[in-house]
Amino acid sequence: GENVEQHPSTLSVQEGDSAVIKCTYSDSASNYFPWYKQELGKRPQLIIDIRSNVGEKKDQRIAVTLNKTAKHFSLHITETQPEDSAVYFCAASILGGFQKLVFGTGTRLLVSP
Amino acid sequence: ETGVTQSPTHLIKTRGQQVTLRCSSQSGHNTVSWYQQALGQGPQFIFQYYREEENGRGNFPPRFSGLQFPNYSSELNVNALELDDSALYLCASSLAGGYGYTFGSGTRLTVV
Numbered sequence: 001g002e003n004v005e006q007h008p009s010t011l012s013v014q015e016g017d018s019a020v021i022k023c024t025y026s027d028s029a030s031n032y033f034p035w036y037k038q039e040l041g042k043r044p045q046l047i048i049d050i051r052s053n054v055g056e057k058k059d060q061r062i063a064v065t066l067n068k069t070a071k072h073f074s075l076h077i078t079e080t081q082p083e084d085s086a087v088y089f090c091a092a093s094i095l096g097g098f099q100k101l102v103f104g105t106g107t108r109l110l111v112s113p
Numbered sequence: 114e115t116g117v118t119q120s121p122t123h124l125i126k127t128r129g130q131q132v133t134l135r136c137s138s139q140s141g142h143n144t145v146s147w148y149q150q151a152l153g154q155g156p157q158f159i160f161q162y163y164r165e166e167e168n169g170r171g172n173f174p175p176r177f178s179g180l181q182f183p184n185y186s187s188e189l190n191v192n193a194l195e196l197d198d199s200a201l202y203l204c205a206s207s208l209a210g211g212y213g214y215t216f217g218s219g220t221r222l223t224v225v
Contacts, residue, residue, distance in 0.1 A: 103155030
């Protein structure tokens with residue numbers, strides 16, 4: 001079955017710096033890669049996603065890149081702000097079929113003012 | 114458009130007891146998935162319901178069971194609770210095929 005590895009487990013940056021979180025997946029059939037932000041005690045919120053027919057997607061300060069050959073995908077946050085502090089999860093699944101999200105282990109991002 | 118709602122928000126149970134958690138799917142969504150999120154971990158897939166049938170299951174024992182009703186709402190039942198069942202239980206609804214996946218706020222279950 002699918003396995004998703006996520007690094008780093010914690011990431012501390014200064015406000016205004018960039019942050020990068022990396023994930024690797026194992027199942028080449030996976031074609032959908034969402035990223036979730038989870039604040040303490042709250043639900044995971046979808047912040048950006050990418051499908052396997054696209055190599056990069058950007059939404060304001062957030063971007064995701066996908067390398068299908070290497071089975072890697074990454075989240076890039078530019079100009080970080082203290083409100084970006086949260087736990088970020090990557091996930092992988094197969095859209096259009098049986099939909100089961102396989103999550104990474106999470107990255108705790110701390111943005112210091 | 115209403116989102117995914119779960120009840121109760123918090124629950125404390127004793128080891129060996131049984132618990133039922135409830136989820137109302139987002140308007141228009143016909144598929145419900147349940148996840149268990151232990152403290153400091155990513156959500157783990159329990160099972161998914163579509164057209165009132167379980168159509169996929171993760172690595173959870175049979176004492177984890179569920180139902181889906183004609184209005185697409187769903188229940189998660191856990192029998193013979195164990196201490197390790199303490200977690201945040203998340204429900205997610207979507208359209209068939211996984212489009213529009215949306216999580217509820219979860220039920221925090223504590224087993225003592």
